[in-house]
Each structure stands twice: as C-alpha cells, then as structure tokens.
Amino acid sequence: MTTVDVLIAGAGPTGLALGIDLARRGVPALVAERADTLFPGSRGKGIQPRTMEVFDDLGVLDAIRAAGGGYPVGMVWRDGERLGEHHMFDPVEATDDSPCAQPLMVPQWRTQEILYARLAELGGRVAFGREVVSVTQDEEGVTAHFASGEPVRARYAVAADGGRSTVRRALGIGMTGETVDPHPMLVADVRITGLDRDNWHLFPPDGGAGGHLAICPLAGTEDFQLTASFPRGASVDTTPDGVRKVVAARSHLAPEDVTEVRWASDFRARTALADRFRAGRVLLAGDAAHVHPPTGGQGLNTSVQDAYNLGWKLGAVLRDGAPEDLLDTYEEERRPTAADVLGLSTRVLRGETRRGAATLQLGVGYRHSSLARETRPAPGPVRAGDRAPDATVDGTRLFDAFRGPHWTLLALGTQAPAAPVPVVRGPAHPTYGSGLFLVRPDGYVGWAGDTAAAGLADYLARVGLR
Structure with a gap:
C-alpha cells in the first residue's frame, strides 16, 4: 500500500495549488485524479488580484501572466451592427500596497497546465486515472479506496474533487444551496472566424425564445469562450452542431463560421456550501466545499485560496510539531469567507452590484479568527x-x-x-x-x-x- 502524509483527491486548481504548497514544504503528498488527463476546458478563466499574489508566492505568476491577458471590453451587437461598448468592471487602480489590481483572463486548462508543471518541478506527483470511491479513517490516518488499483494510506486527506465530490458524500457531509438562475447554460471553447479578438462580443436576446449569447476571446490562445442561456426546462445540445446552431440563431454569424468546437458543457448557475469543511482527518476544499455561479470570477479564486490557507497548516502540524487542532482554524476561517463570496457572486449575477473592488478579493481577512x-x-x-x-x-x-x-x-x-x-x-x-x-x-x-x-x-x- 502506498503511504503519504497527505492524499489530495482532485487535480483541479485547488488540488494542484495545495500539492505545490506541500511540496515546497517537504510534505510527501499524492494528488489523485479520476480523469486520465487534466481538465480540458476554459471554465474558470478569471484570476483575481489576490490569487495573483498567491501565485507569485507559489512561483507561477510570471507563467500565468505570460499565458493570459486583461479582460476585453464588451461590445454589444444587434442585427450584425455594433451598438456600443459595455464595461463590465468598475476600474480599480494599482497602489503601492496592492500592486496587482486588475484581474487576468487565463483559460482554466492553461492555469492547470502551469500549476501541474510547477508541481512536477518541485517533485510532486499526480496519479491520473485514480478515482477515489470511499475513505475510511482511524486515529492514525485515512485509507482511500479507488475504483481500481491499490488503496493509499495517508495521515490526512483533502477532498478537492469538485462540486459532486465523492469524498464529501462518502463522509456524509451535507451541502446547502440553491439554483440562483433556473435557465440552463451552455459553455464551450470554440474557434470562430468573423469576430475580432479585441472585444467580448455580447448578443442580447432579441425578444424571441432564445437567450443571450456571449463570445469572449481567450488571451494567449486562438480560442473563444462561448456562453449561452436557454429557457427554463430546455435541453442543451452540447454537440458541435448544437453549438453552431446557437451561434447562427443568435448572431450575424453563419454555422460554418464556427470552425471548431474544442470543448462544451452545460450547467445551471447555483450556489452551495458544505455544512462543514472537516470530518476527522479529511478536509474539504474548492468546489467540494463551495459551489459558485460563474459571475464575478470568484469560484476558482476562492478555491485556490482554500489551498493556500490549508497548506501551511498541514505543514505546521506534520513538520513543525504544531498542535493538531490548528487544522480546526481552516474551517473557522474559510467557511465564513466562502459564504460571503457566495453572496457576492449571487449579487453580481442578479445585477445588484458590479464587478469591482469587492471581487478582487484583496479585502478578504480573518480578524474574527482565533488565530488573529x-x-x-x-x-x-x-x-x-x-x-x-x-x-x-x-x-x-x-x-x-x-x-x-x-x-x-x-x-x-x-x-x-x-x-x-x-x-x-x-x-x-x-x-x-x-x-x-x-x-x-x-x-x-x-x-x-x-x-x-x-x-x-x-x-x-x-x-x-x-
């Protein structure tokens, strides 16, 4: 049986960032990913300034900056004509105490590639094709069982395996949430001709049965991210033909202008918060602990900061002799933070507040923590x-x-x-x-x-x- 100090279920941004933090502390860890490869889509594409500070410390900020770019200005279209610009963000200026002030746009797949490369550079490991199906624990550690292959024994385990977390469910931890927008959504990475790469192209509903369409160039790539909403109860066709039909029906583009559909998925915007972030020697992080709507670019960033909060605490307990109850402060600090950010994401979605200083996450703090x-x-x-x-x-x-x-x-x-x-x-x-x-x-x-x-x-x- 393989033995490590920490087993991390999930090689998304959360699991990879945690793996990096543990690796640089000399803590043996294994990241187990159920898929055979890293996630291929652009889904979480916004990197907020606070996360940029985290990435600077983890040694990946230069690569992240080289891979991405700033958010383009929105351009509203109607009947093939440009109606005017739409600024989605309130401007925030950099200051001496906050040198990172503007979010970056980097497709999630590229962020994960960069994190994975850094983890490998530090000697960390990812085991692909290893789906955790159950965990058992005792006073000394955790045993993780997989869909195939031998179990892994660890002193602690971290569930970073997404909103449908198998580990969270195996622990019996509930998740309280709601659908904040009942309209089904399509998200896809596409290649398109006929649109410039200087703008985020917005096609509002025309009063018919269709919903909005947005097509955003992804910096550092040839791709665009496409998002589209649908009426309640509608089924979403994620096939290449389905994606092309949506573009043709809601814009001045023809189906053949979508030259390639590289990845596509459907979702419904919802919020959810795990009832607790710890059960014995297993801790929850990222989407396994909190699920965000896509507005405001908060989900990936909150998840990476979970990892950043947890990494040093695991290192302190496992390497420095800190008392084991230091790990209780992870939930104490991060669960209220996640709840606050979920509320912010929902307000942005409903148009009650704009993307601005609050969404940069530079104001997140822990004054009420027992560690303060x-x-x-x-x-x-x-x-x-x-x-x-x-x-x-x-x-x-x-x-x-x-x-x-x-x-x-x-x-x-x-x-x-x-x-x-x-x-x-x-x-x-x-x-x-x-x-x-x-x-x-x-x-x-x-x-x-x-x-x-x-x-x-x-x-x-x-x-x-x-």
Whole structure:
C-alpha cells in the first residue's frame, strides 16, 4: 500500500495549488485524479488580484501572466451592427500596497497546465486515472479506496474533487444551496472566424425564445469562450452542431463560421456550501466545499485560496510539531469567507452590484479568527487578521520578504525581539503604522503587538514555531 502524509483527491486548481504548497514544504503528498488527463476546458478563466499574489508566492505568476491577458471590453451587437461598448468592471487602480489590481483572463486548462508543471518541478506527483470511491479513517490516518488499483494510506486527506465530490458524500457531509438562475447554460471553447479578438462580443436576446449569447476571446490562445442561456426546462445540445446552431440563431454569424468546437458543457448557475469543511482527518476544499455561479470570477479564486490557507497548516502540524487542532482554524476561517463570496457572486449575477473592488478579493481577512491576536490597545491601519499589504521598508519590498513557506516578523518603529523567523526592521510606515507584525505564510497578520512581551512566544508555540 502506498503511504503519504497527505492524499489530495482532485487535480483541479485547488488540488494542484495545495500539492505545490506541500511540496515546497517537504510534505510527501499524492494528488489523485479520476480523469486520465487534466481538465480540458476554459471554465474558470478569471484570476483575481489576490490569487495573483498567491501565485507569485507559489512561483507561477510570471507563467500565468505570460499565458493570459486583461479582460476585453464588451461590445454589444444587434442585427450584425455594433451598438456600443459595455464595461463590465468598475476600474480599480494599482497602489503601492496592492500592486496587482486588475484581474487576468487565463483559460482554466492553461492555469492547470502551469500549476501541474510547477508541481512536477518541485517533485510532486499526480496519479491520473485514480478515482477515489470511499475513505475510511482511524486515529492514525485515512485509507482511500479507488475504483481500481491499490488503496493509499495517508495521515490526512483533502477532498478537492469538485462540486459532486465523492469524498464529501462518502463522509456524509451535507451541502446547502440553491439554483440562483433556473435557465440552463451552455459553455464551450470554440474557434470562430468573423469576430475580432479585441472585444467580448455580447448578443442580447432579441425578444424571441432564445437567450443571450456571449463570445469572449481567450488571451494567449486562438480560442473563444462561448456562453449561452436557454429557457427554463430546455435541453442543451452540447454537440458541435448544437453549438453552431446557437451561434447562427443568435448572431450575424453563419454555422460554418464556427470552425471548431474544442470543448462544451452545460450547467445551471447555483450556489452551495458544505455544512462543514472537516470530518476527522479529511478536509474539504474548492468546489467540494463551495459551489459558485460563474459571475464575478470568484469560484476558482476562492478555491485556490482554500489551498493556500490549508497548506501551511498541514505543514505546521506534520513538520513543525504544531498542535493538531490548528487544522480546526481552516474551517473557522474559510467557511465564513466562502459564504460571503457566495453572496457576492449571487449579487453580481442578479445585477445588484458590479464587478469591482469587492471581487478582487484583496479585502478578504480573518480578524474574527482565533488565530488573529491583536494585543495593541490602539491598533493602526493594519490589524491582526488582515491581509499583510505590500510596502517598501528601508529598501526591502515586503512581498519579496514574505515570499516562501515561512513566517515573517515586521518590526516597525519599535525594537525587534529575537525570533525563530526572518525579521524585517524599519521605521513606522504609513501603510502599517508602528508595532510588531507576525505575518503568516499565507500573507495575513497572525499576531500584532507593541512589544514581544504581549504574548508573542505563546503565539509562536501555538503555530509550531519555537
């Protein structure tokens, strides 16, 4: 029987990002993917600025940027005529503390290729054609059973196997949700002639039985992503002929203008949240824990950040001797975050808010977490639980100092104590104010104080640092 520290079910963005984080920490892990290859479609194509910061730390941001591009401006069409531009995003400017401000568009299949290559570079493993069908666990670990092949024994397992997660169902964890748009949807990756690649082409309903059609060029490829809605109860034909008929019926294009259909699927926009994110030694992440509608580009990003939150905690327990209950803070922090993001996605879908600052996910934080220890009587602009923003302190760029699987202590305008982590010293800074800031490996302030005497040593022991 194969034995690893962590078994990850699912080689989507969540599972691959978690595999990377564990690999760079020296934690033996196996990613088990039921399909024979990586996912082939463009489905989750938006990379939000907070996820870009995560990807910078994981060593893939340059490749992600090279593979994608910015979101094109919408162009509304009617009867073969351009009616005018439609701006889907409220503009947000980059700042010194948030150098990534605009989302990138990268087709999901390309994001996964980049993550997979990085995982392999770090010595991580993906076993394709290995579908987890059940898990059993005891006080020492988890045994995963597969549709074929020998079981795998792990100290912990992570279900990152999608919205229909077999592992979640095997654990008996319920999922509460609703259909937020009853209209069936078609999504497809196509190649088309007759449309420019400078715009996201929008074809509103003409008052007949058809719904909307949107055709978006996918940066870094020759493909377009096509989405179309259908009346309630309608069946969606995902065959190449079916896709061509939709394009011809709802635009000025002819069926033969769709020269290739590379991938197609149907779905209904829904939200769902798992009742809990942990059952013993098995944890849920990504779509296995929360399902998002496609609006606002929140699903993939929330999922990758699940992995980023969980990776350092598994490493701390498995490698640094942190108490096992540190893993309870994963659900404590990520489940409320997922619930908030699900609400945001739904409001965007219903037109109640626009894509803008909230959808960038730079404001996500954990002030109410038990891992957020704010000991200063008069906190400054950055508090325990907040994302640690970028800044330059005495010539050191903080994001450069944070990069890597370690904690960092900032001593700003105060004396730095001896600490078992890298220390950045400097004067008080307008972005942070003054004080001591212990920054977690995932870029959030864990502990903040005026002096180390205010509990820093106890906090370090809590997270496995001595």
